[in-house]
Amino acid sequence: MTAENQVSVIGLGDMGSAIARRFVDRGYATTVWNRTASKAAPLADAGAATAATAAEAVAASPLTVLCLLDGTAVEHVLASLDGAAAGKVLVNVTSCSPAQARANGRWAHEHGAAYLDGKIMGDPPYVGTPNIMLSFSGANDVFTAHEATLKELGPITYLGEDAGAAAVEFLAQVAVSYELLIGFLHTLQLVQAEGFDVTEFAERAAASVAAHPPLLTTMANAVKNGDYAPDLGPLKVQAALMDDLIGHRECLGVDALRMREIKGLMDARIAAGHGDQGFSSLFAQLPKPTP
Structure with missing residues (x-):
């Protein structure tokens, strides 16, 4: 067994177990560790080696x-790793902030290890299939060596040398979904309160949402270029809908x-003399992020 076919997995929740199982099934010499040791039993039965400590797993x-x-x-x-990390590559796919990812990268460097940060969009049953998306960031040579x-x-995207880039992508992607x-849900509440069928409405709304992808790209380009x-039509026309x-x-x-937030932004943008601009121009009215 070559070094390229050896991997350890720390953390055996649903996703960690799915990752470890995938490596075992693909013929990797896989070592696993979990704080609750009993979670390693199914993987041990499948052929994985179990480590007594996280440090032992990393060393393997x-x-x-x-x-x-x-x-x-x-x-x-x-x-808990002591000196076990020296000379190793640590790939963290745990959800964390960009700042945490960068701090982990610094920790790894200080302890003689290499670090990649990764994020997973998808559910455990889809590990190893096209129905999952993974993003990674960190040193390019390390990523290339272990790609x-x-x-x-599953399918992966490399987002560059900044260890925090994968976390930025993940949190932004998840935020888009939650905002939508x-x-x-608020709109379904409105439709239901008016006595209409929410399922029938959802079918029509899904068709409308399907037209949004080109709009997202158009809006992002507008924000990037400031043009x-x-x-969606001039703000001075859109604003007429807001009171209703x-x-x-x-x-x-x-x-x-x-809706009140949107109206406030529209009113401010129009008052600033930009009523002929579109919805994307509200970006310029948003409070500036704290550095």
Whole structure:
């Protein structure tokens, strides 16, 4: 067995177990460790080696994948490794902030290890299939050296040398979904309050949402270039809808917070003399992020 076919997995929740199982099934000499040792039993039965400690798992392979509950759990594992990390590659696919990912990268460098940060979009049953998306960031030469192994887990995208890039991508992708879906739930509440069938409405709304991908690209280009064409029509026309949207929701007791936010941004943008611009121009009215 060559070093390229050896891998360790730390963390055996649903996703970590799916990752370890994939490596075992693909013929990798796989070592696993979990704080609750009993979770390793099914993988041991499948052919994986079990380690007594996280440090032992890292020492067993040139590449270790960490898939834990959160960033705090990753910090605890790293602190337990002593000198075991030296000369190894640590790949963290645990959800964490970009700042945490960069701090993990610094920790690895200080302890003689290489670090890649990775994020997974998809459910455990889809590990190793085209129905999952993985992104990685960190040193390019490290990624290139282990790309073939990481591709065993599914389609991957490399986002550059900044260890925090994969976390930025992941959190932004998830945020888009949550922003859309909470708005959708509020809208279903409105439709239901008016006595209409929410399933029938959802079918029609899905067709409308299907037209959005080109709009997203158009809006992103406008933000990037600062050239705000009337993408959904001029703001001074769009703004005329807002009182109706807000009034309809509030008369039914449905949340109108987002609608009021949009109206405030539109009013401010129009007052600044930009009523001929489109919805994407509201980006210029958003409060500036804290550096």
